[in-house]
Amino acid sequence: MGILKLENVSYRYKDAPKDSYVFKDINYEFEQGKIYAIKGKSGSGKTTLLSLITGLEKCTEGNVLYDGKKLRKINLDNYRNTDIGIVFQSYNLLPRLTAIENIILSMDVSKVKVKNKKQKALELMKSVGLSEEQAKRKILKLSGGEQQRIAIARSLSYNPKIIIADEPTGNLDKETENDILKIFKSLAKDENKCIIIVTHSQNVCNEVDEVYELASKKVN
Amino acid sequence: MYILKNSLVSIIRNKGRNILIGIIILVIACSTTVTLAIRNTASNLVENYRESHDIIASISFDRKQLTNNFKGGEDNLKDNIEAFNNIESLNLDTVKNYGESDYLKGYYYMYSTSLNSDTLSKASDTYEYEVEDKQTTTSTSSTTTGGNSGMPNGRPGGGGEERRTTINNNTTTIITRTKEKFESDKNLTGDFELDGYSSYDAMTDFVNGTYQVTEGEMISDFEALECVVSSELAILNEIEVGGTITLKNSNTEVTYEFLVKGIYKDNSDSNDVVKMFSSSANKIITGSGVIEKIVAEDSTAITNITPSFIVKDEESIEKFTEELKEKGLNEYFTVNTNLDELQNATKSIENVKTFASTFLIITLIISSIVLFVINMINIRERKYEIGVFRTIGVSKFKLTMQFVLELLIVAIIMLMIGAVCGSFISKPVGNSLLQNEIESNAEEEEQISNNFGKGQMPMQYNQTAKIEPINNIDALVDITVIAQLVGIGILLTFISSLASMISIQRFSPLTILKERS
Numbered sequence: 001m002g003i004l005k006l007e008n009v010s011y012r013y014k015d016a017p018k019d020s021y022v023f024k025d026i027n028y029e030f031e032q033g034k035i036y037a038i039k040g041k042s043g044s045g046k047t048t049l050l051s052l053i054t055g056l057e058k059c060t061e062g063n064v065l066y067d068g069k070k071l072r073k074i075n076l077d078n079y080r081n082t083d084i085g086i087v088f089q090s091y092n093l094l095p096r097l098t099a100i101e102n103i104i105l106s107m108d109v110s111k112v113k114v115k116n117k118k119q120k121a122l123e124l125m126k127s128v129g130l131s132e133e134q135a136k137r138k139i140l141k142l143s144g145g146e147q148q149r150i151a152i153a154r155s156l157s158y159n160p161k162i163i164i165a166d167e168p169t170g171n172l173d174k175e176t177e178n179d180i181l182k183i184f185k186s187l188a189k190d191e192n193k194c195i196i197i198v199t200h201s202q203n204v205c206n207e208v209d210e211v212y213e214l215a216s217k218k219v220n
Numbered sequence: 221m222y223i224l225k226n227s228l229v230s231i232i233r234n235k236g237r238n239i240l241i242g243i244i245i246l247v248i249a250c251s252t253t254v255t256l257a258i259r260n261t262a263s264n265l266v267e268n269y270r271e272s273h274d275i276i277a278s279i280s281f282d283r284k285q286l287t288n289n290f291k292g293g294e295d296n297l298k299d300n301i302e303a304f305n306n307i308e309s310l311n312l313d314t315v316k317n318y319g320e321s322d323y324l325k326g327y328y329y330m331y332s333t334s335l336n337s338d339t340l341s342k343a344s345d346t347y348e349y350e351v352e353d354k355q356t357t358t359s360t361s362s363t364t365t366g367g368n369s370g371m372p373n374g375r376p377g378g379g380g381e382e383r384r385t386t387i388n389n390n391t392t393t394i395i396t397r398t399k400e401k402f403e404s405d406k407n408l409t410g411d412f413e414l415d416g417y418s419s420y421d422a423m424t425d426f427v428n429g430t431y432q433v434t435e436g437e438m439i440s441d442f443e444a445l446e447c448v449v450s451s452e453l454a455i456l457n458e459i460e461v462g463g464t465i466t467l468k469n470s471n472t473e474v475t476y477e478f479l480v481k482g483i484y485k486d487n488s489d490s491n492d493v494v495k496m497f498s499s500s501a502n503k504i505i506t507g508s509g510v511i512e513k514i515v516a517e518d519s520t521a522i523t524n525i526t527p528s529f530i531v532k533d534e535e536s537i538e539k540f541t542e543e544l545k546e547k548g549l550n551e552y553f554t555v556n557t558n559l560d561e562l563q564n565a566t567k568s569i570e571n572v573k574t575f576a577s578t579f580l581i582i583t584l585i586i587s588s589i590v591l592f593v594i595n596m597i598n599i600r601e602r603k604y605e606i607g608v609f610r611t612i613g614v615s616k617f618k619l620t621m622q623f624v625l626e627l628l629i630v631a632i633i634m635l636m637i638g639a640v641c642g643s644f645i646s647k648p649v650g651n652s653l654l655q656n657e658i659e660s661n662a663e664e665e666e667q668i669s670n671n672f673g674k675g676q677m678p679m680q681y682n683q684t685a686k687i688e689p690i691n692n693i694d695a696l697v698d699i700t701v702i703a704q705l706v707g708i709g710i711l712l713t714f715i716s717s718l719a720s721m722i723s724i725q726r727f728s729p730l731t732i733l734k735e736r737s
Contacts, residue, residue: 056611056730081613092608092733096233108222109614154612 002029008062035195040214081110085155087165091147100135110158124153144171162194227625248587249638255580257646262573277529315527323536328422329527331511334410335467342411343501416511436461436482442507447478452501568657591716607732623720635709643697
């Protein structure tokens, strides 16, 4: 049984006409140990679907089920700080904090039991290719690629079962993109995580286990 | 715990914003401390003043009522005097009955009568003596006629003498006759006024310093034949503390031997050069129980009782007055209190207190609005932060707590600094305000005095001045002020945090992040 299940999921904007859906009746299942890519043209609703999966948005119809439980019925704060890790396209890191502080903050919020949070954060940063010196820098003093790595490290910091990434390599060069894909593959295979990547990149689609083409499902 | 950590980090990393908020809170804290200190100290002063100065109700004769009932014309003088004599005076039983009231904290009284003495000389500037001179000659005779023959219901009194001579044929007789003067029978008749007090509280002249025991001590047993005599009487009769004086009731011929416990002097300023002795010279202080004994042995003894009732509170005054009327208080008597005097004495400080309270309310309203607006601007600047926190799973409650905590930490630090600053300036500010108020009131009273065409206050105002007004506030920042300040600080923090609370509840993290993107 999949860790995450989309059950007749439909979405339309609140101010849109009643029959104007961004997407309708999506049924899909995501399993642990696999990497998924959600592909689609601009405006196809990729980021919206991701928002529904992360609980930041509610389905107009249908349900998203995590571990067999409807997201509507569970505590979404706990879901977001414990069960899923989100890597945003625009990183969404706190600029007033340093790189390492952003990661430790996520551990604090999730209440994950870690003896030495600083040590764990440094290890995570090292695993995504960042140095201790970079860890002490404020977010705005890091490049886009470095911020993306920190966002990934942050999403891993509390060991969630699912990692959802929105265009994680969209702002990165080819080499960095490959590095990050390696990280995701390793997480899926070695740590049994479910990785869901929203992407435009064919290179990413070629590396994942399953590709979900959203455009073909769109109902207007 | 991480909420506190985040709050502290946020405060440190956003110095500019927090310094601005801090300065505003500091100004609020400082002015609030000053106003609270002044207000509380003023309240305490007024309260302590009220506690130390009881509301005293006294019963006084209403001369206006008597005058209204007067019949005009000289012929009706007798009727008028009779009417006056028929007014039933207060007696001890009545006073005790009046004193049994739920509206009173207690009561005391001064019970007076008078006695004579064969051994003591009365302090008097009039030397009275009788000369009986009868002369008879054979050539002529004389008979005195005319003069007062006495009036009913009156009593004989000392007065002048009148001689009239009738000449007969061979014998002349000069007969001296004492005139009888009619006067009210409510005056004490003996040479020595014996003032019997029911308690030390009743000795208001000693309490307010008009009289002062200069040798020995005040009587301790209000039932025993103990007394304190005036210094003038003591000098005149060579009375010493520990000695005795003997007084006599002229009606019953009963003598009373008093142990002299002390000698008092009259400190009241008297510019009356016409009299050799002060009005208190023949006044002997004793206990009310002694007067009760004298009265018990002589039912005809003329007494006077001056009761003072300690009223529980302002609301009880009217109820007590009604109760006295129900108990049969004569229409010729009215109930007066010292409430006006007490209120006048605290008027200036009450005004300062009112000013402080008003200023406090205005300060709090303005500061709440200012802090609310600053927080609203602050929250708009921090929308992105809110969005990030929400997406990583920080609950709305915890996020609200973090924002409130940030403001609370800044507020507490600034409140402490403000309290210290306020404690230094509250005393001079408070006293300055009070002095201005006192001067303002003094000018007002002087104006009233001038309206009376006098350089000094009319009688009513002089009486008021007997109660010393409060003229120093010395505003103190005590634990109450600190507690109130902390309370106000927390309240202000929550009011101004309403902006962040509402925003956090309303903001959709996805919308915020989309806007940012």
